[in-house]
Amino acid sequence: MAMATATGGPGLSGRAGARRMANRLALALSLPLFFGLWELVSRSGVVNAILFPPPSKVVAALLAWAESGDLAIDFAMSVSRVLVGFFAGAIAGIAIGVATGRYEFVSNLLTPVFQLLRPIPPIAFVPIVILWFGLSELGKYFLVFYGVFFTVWIAAHLGVQRVDEKLVRAARTLGTPEHRMMQEVLLPGALPYIFVGLRTSVGISFYTLVAAELAGTFAGLAYRIDISMQNLQMAQMMGGLVMLGLISAVADKAFSSFARRAVWWS
Amino acid sequence: MSGKERLSRGTAASLGTASRRGAIEIDRVSIIFGRGAKEFIAVDRVSASIAAGEFVCLLGPSGCGKSTVMNAVAGFEHPSEGRITLDGATVTGPGADRGMVFQQPTLFPWKTIRANVAHGPRMLGKSKAEAMEIADGLLEMVGLAAFADNHPHTLSGGMQQRTAIARALANTPSVLLMDEPFGALDAQTRSMMQESLLQIWADVKPTVIFVTHDIDEAIFLADRILVMSASPGRFISEIPVDLPRPRDAEMTLEPAFMEIKRRCAGLIRTETLKAFEQQSAALRARK
Ligand SMILES: Nc1ncnc2c1ncn2[C@@H]1O[C@H](COP(=O)(O)OP(=O)(O)O)[C@@H](O)[C@H]1O
Ligand SMILES: [Mg+2]
Numbered sequence: 001m002a003m004a005t006a007t008g009g010p011g012l013s014g015r016a017g018a019r020r021m022a023n024r025l026a027l028a029l030s031l032p033l034f035f036g037l038w039e040l041v042s043r044s045g046v047v048n049a050i051l052f053p054p055p056s057k058v059v060a061a062l063l064a065w066a067e068s069g070d071l072a073i074d075f076a077m078s079v080s081r082v083l084v085g086f087f088a089g090a091i092a093g094i095a096i097g098v099a100t101g102r103y104e105f106v107s108n109l110l111t112p113v114f115q116l117l118r119p120i121p122p123i124a125f126v127p128i129v130i131l132w133f134g135l136s137e138l139g140k141y142f143l144v145f146y147g148v149f150f151t152v153w154i155a156a157h158l159g160v161q162r163v164d165e166k167l168v169r170a171a172r173t174l175g176t177p178e179h180r181m182m183q184e185v186l187l188p189g190a191l192p193y194i195f196v197g198l199r200t201s202v203g204i205s206f207y208t209l210v211a212a213e214l215a216g217t218f219a220g221l222a223y224r225i226d227i228s229m230q231n232l233q234m235a236q237m238m239g240g241l242v243m244l245g246l247i248s249a250v251a252d253k254a255f256s257s258f259a260r261r262a263v264w265w266s
Numbered sequence: 267m268s269g270k271e272r273l274s275r276g277t278a279a280s281l282g283t284a285s286r287r288g289a290i291e292i293d294r295v296s297i298i299f300g301r302g303a304k305e306f307i308a309v310d311r312v313s314a315s316i317a318a319g320e321f322v323c324l325l326g327p328s329g330c331g332k333s334t335v336m337n338a339v340a341g342f343e344h345p346s347e348g349r350i351t352l353d354g355a356t357v358t359g360p361g362a363d364r365g366m367v368f369q370q371p372t373l374f375p376w377k378t379i380r381a382n383v384a385h386g387p388r389m390l391g392k393s394k395a396e397a398m399e400i401a402d403g404l405l406e407m408v409g410l411a412a413f414a415d416n417h418p419h420t421l422s423g424g425m426q427q428r429t430a431i432a433r434a435l436a437n438t439p440s441v442l443l444m445d446e447p448f449g450a451l452d453a454q455t456r457s458m459m460q461e462s463l464l465q466i467w468a469d470v471k472p473t474v475i476f477v478t479h480d481i482d483e484a485i486f487l488a489d490r491i492l493v494m495s496a497s498p499g500r501f502i503s504e505i506p507v508d509l510p511r512p513r514d515a516e517m518t519l520e521p522a523f524m525e526i527k528r529r530c531a532g533l534i535r536t537e538t539l540k541a542f543e544q545q546s547a548a549l550r551a552r553k
Contacts, residue, residue: 169342170372174386175362175437184389188376265375265419 053235058242061235070224071243078209078221079247081137085144086205090198093149097156097194098187107157114153122147122204123211130215140212147208148201155197159190192266195259202255206248221247287353287363288318288440288473290339295348297334308334310498311348318353318440321467321474323488325481325534331499332477336445339475340366352441362390365434365472369446371426373418379429380405380414386437397436404432407466424455431463435470442472448483457515460486464513481534485509485526486518493534495541502537505530 035055041047042054053061065071100107100114122143133139163186171185213222225240297309309331316322324332337343339350341360350357352364360366365386373382383401388394405411408428418426427447434442448456460483467474478484484491485507493503509522517523 164372166368166370166372167374169340169360170366170368170433171374171385171389172360173340173362173364173366173443174433175389176385177389180389184385185374188374191376263376265417 050232051234053238057235058238061233062239062242065224065236065239070219073219074221074224075243075247077217077219077223078213078244081140081144081212081220082205082209082251085141085208086148086201088141089145089148089205090152090201092145093152093197093201094156094194097153098160098182098190100153101157101160101190102182102186111157114150118150118154122208126211126215129212135216135218139215140209140217143212143215144205144208147204151201151204152194152197155200156190156194159193159197160186162193163189192263195263199252199255199259202251203248206244206251210244286318289353290314290316290441290473290475291349291351292316292335292339293349293351295335295338295345295350297331297338297343298346307498309338310500312494312499312501313348314492314501314504316473316475318473319471321476321487321489323484323491324475324477324494325484325491326479326494326499327496328479330494330496332479332494333445334499335494336366336443336475336477339441340364340443362386362437363439364441364443365437365439366443367427367430367434367445367447369449371418371423371430373426373429373433375418377417378414379410379416379418379421382418382429383433383436386433390437400436401432404435405429407469408432408462422455424451424459427451427459428462431466435466435472438470440472442467442474444474444476446477446479449478456483461514463487464511468512481527481530482518485523485530486513491530493530493537495538497545500541502541503533505533 039054039056042049042052062071096110100110125143125146129139129143133142167185167189168181171181176184209220210222213220214226217223221240221244225237225244228234228236228240292312292314294311294313295309296307296311299306299308312335314322324335326332334343338345339352339357341357341364344358373379374385377385380398380401383404384394384397387397387400392400402411402414405414408431410425410428410432413421413425418429421429430447431442448459451459464487474487476484476487478487488507491505491507492501493505494500495502505526507526509517509526
């Protein structure tokens, strides 16, 4: 053994191979072990099986949810709220962010107000949103919008300011008129920063979605979680959590691969 | 250098109309940064007349105000005193008649090499097809035709700087301002770039102001060298370089080159000493 180590012979590569194999095995076993253990603990009677249902029951609840047709509706409602709120917040955030980033006048006018509102968690707005918008969809859009807007705004604002001044100078010596500087240099230059803000906002829009749906609605993934809790349908509730985690993860993955292609130069 | 064969006379001829324009007058220009106690004279009453089509090098130690002078000619800095004119018109801001190449390549990373070069013509209202044609001609000239569809980050530093030169020439500027454009390149690439710059200049014939702190580079390139001293930035000497053209790298080993270099170095030394003594005298007088 010592010999093999000293000469770097087959013993060493054999051991390295074994280690690699073990590492891969750990990765492959992670999820099955987790669910297996959960199933065992939950069926063993150590914990209350009603409060802590096994994964098999959660899967059954998910299937029943899908068969009833409610899953499709809940899914569509939640996704539409996230999409509308996210895109409205992103567009407004980018438009206003590049303006405050470039023009001191606009920045002086708006930045103090935004810095005042930005730290307020969107969830804290739920009561006021109910008063303003009732249980309408508009209130849901507003909350998601609120969560997304400030993050994207600050990313666009800083992004524009961090565009290399030399690029702007080069553009000017090439005859780029001031009114085209935004589109030709500042916006593309800020895009890598903007995408970081947008990606953070994907996560934020799901947080605020939960708050928005808990505030009162008639369909949605977080609404379903809330309702099943009231009916003590723990399996259904966990199914809701799984769905929420799943679409949030898919949205994040999809967005990051889109971002990699959109700002491939950074 | 492969650029020699790749040189497209056709493109050059179509760009060569700039030769009558590009005369620059720098008239007792001072540039002062800051105010009050923080006031700092970066450039102190410099004057120079640069003829249309001339190749002038601005030579001086780093921090002496070379970039500041360039930025004033480009229109990014405004003289605190004095005046800069281009073909009789006072320079008030940057314009497409003065192309600029910076030390770091400032290519737009999101655009292809071709789109980078086509940017200027596009901004001046040329159609996309026209702009692309101009870009392709220039890329041919700088030997980068094969890389037209690449993006800047896939190219070496030397290739990026060639692209930057092509881009600066795309609007057929009468003046080309180059601020230590080869400073970040290795010696081999730099010498190659100097040769191809001279070929491009010979064909297109813009007025060139080229900033460097390298005596060899200045002699190799210039018709005339303006030597600057530091604090405050002044033109302390003017050295004509009467070496024959076209020039190639071999020339730097010839006695004529060595002779000029010896004269230059001597001149710079005495002028620097003189400037230094003047400053010390002025300081003593103030005490
Ligand atoms: N915007 C500025 N504000 C204050 N000082 C400046 C500014 N730009 C340049 N300087 C100063 O002016 C002097 C000349 O700078 P520069 O022209 O960049 O020198 P060079 O290009 O010869 O190295 C330096 O001392 C530098 O610190
Ligand atoms: Mg400089």
